[in-house]
Amino acid sequence: MENANPLGEFLRARRALVSPEDSGLSATGRRRVAGLRREEVAMLAGVSIDYYVRLEQGRERNPSAQVVDALGEALRLDDDAMAHLHRLARPIRTRGRSRPRSDRVSPALLRMMAGWHHTPAVVLGSRLTVLAHNALGRALFAGHTHSDDLVRLVFLDPDARTFYPDWERVAVSTVAGLRGAAGAADDDPELVRTVGELSLHSPEFSRLWARHDIRHKTHETKRFRHPLVGELTLEYESLTVNGAPGQQLVIYQAAPGSPSEQALSLLGSLAAATAPTPDPTPDPTADPTPSEKVTRREW
Template identity: 60%
Template sequence: MTDNQLGEFLRARRAGVRPQDVGMASHGLRRVAGLRREEVAVLAGVNADYYARLEQGRERHPSAQVIDALGRALRLGPDAHAHLHRLAGTVPTGDFAHTTDRVGPALRQLMDGNPGAPALVLNRALDVLATNALAEALYSPFEEADNLARMTFLDPAGRQFHARWGDAALATVGHLRQAAGLDPDDPRLRDLVRSLLEHSAEFARLWNTHTVHGKTREEKHLLHPDVGLLTLTYQAFDVRDAPGQQLIVYQAEPGSPSARALSLLGSVHATRTGTAL
């Protein structure tokens, strides 16, 4: 990570917007992908030199109004728009708290009390802090279910497990980008990103797109060696007494093949480990 995160983000997102996306005509040979700096400035209603200084890191104190205008000009979604504000320092940080990796007993009891749904607790760096038995069964193809990003990019099982690996990889990078905006000085997150950049060219390519993506209810398409294809949705819940932690609960459509496969997976895992789900 550099000390000009705001400029890098603006450049990357500018490169992803074409003139026709924003109703602009494209004239002459374009030396850059996406919009020119001058075009972003026009769309946002700011001085072109001022915008150039923002990208170059020579101006680091834009107003919230300027950031809102740039977010609209670059067609940012809600997650990316909020991330842009954080990078610019225009979002209050008084309510921000560093997370703890300790999972409380009441939360563990809640997870274990719902044996039919895989449930896990993550921190901002996507470290797996706790799982219930069915989540343990779900992630059993991996050498170690320790960090979702490492598992996706560096574990050999990752590309087989995620039936739509490209979508899973992009979402994973987006989650880490969002986390970096929330807590850019988190040493765990910095070490994780450094390791992924060093060992995965695909991660490096996606990281440089500056995609920001919060957790949603989108479907997961997983291919488990024991039960085949699983199509699952999930809900993400913030853990109120442990800021930064999220409880993730997966579920399959009732009565669907995925629901039957998930039930079978629980039985297989229980037989294999000698435990009861």
């Protein structure tokens, strides 16, 4: 995580993922490294080999926006990765400490989610930990060792590959989403600890993290194999919470009239039947008590 030359690390990782054939080049001669050679990236980007080597080595740290765009095109970066490359090349310098990312979910958002009885919804933090959920969102992810942490659920949970039938695709998307969610706060000490733990215990995570894929959660179709209701195919939309930097509201839906919609309805009924009797309705304007905070973050 902490690296004195993040730009160079990103460039090295990304050129290793592009084959000469992808770029219209002939793969001649013995190649000691995967992907493109430095001189090939330089040629495709229209810069000198010496200049590109200095960028990778951290001896040149101020490429122009035009050069960054050319490098992104040479490395075949998508929009998210291109934006990340620009941030690495020209980081925004701020005075003092940046605004901390909040783990507190607004009471108004909690009330809104509680009213969605047929739609699973969760609020994620910048490390893809679950900060809050509605009843159906809780039921969707319940029963796992790491139900409150979507990254650890994918890579450390013993039944992750059963829960996610398309585990390999989910794993790639999750690591890219973690980088996307972290954004400019990738020096967050808790994120550093999280990446260190996952790299130590999951070779798959370590390999994928080294690729430097980055993708913001937006929308996707995901399959689940739920222990209570079986197969579910759900579409999700991820929305940023403007009042809380780093938070994402993720809403899942099944196609109308589909077997997944029926299974989701059954899951809602099962969750309602096993839900504890609620306490008297609290004052919605009051701050949450310590016990309420734990309920929102744990399953």
